[in-house]
Amino acid sequence: MVKCPRCGTEVSKSRKEWDYSVFHVKRFDCEKCGKAFMAYYREDKLSHTIPKRK
Numbered sequence: 677m678v679k680c681p682r683c684g685t686e687v688s689k690s691r692k693e694w695d696y697s698v699f700h701v702k703r704f705d706c707e708k709c710g711k712a713f714m715a716y717y718r719e720d721k722l723s724h725t726i727p728k729r730k
């Protein structure tokens with residue numbers, strides 16, 4: 677469960693995931709604002725999102 681960096685809605689379903697360098701990346705699609713964002717995990721902890729939270 678990750679909060680959308682744009683509107684703060686919690687999104688639970690990741691559409692796609694992959695490994696990028698030391699990170700595990702998940703792509704989420706926010707149903708509220710209709711835009712995608714990425715969540716970067718490092719050692720199973722959320723590191724940051726792209727775009728970053730305001």
Ligand SMILES: [Zn+2]
Pocket residue numbers: 680681682683684685706707708709710711
């Ligand atoms: Zn959103």
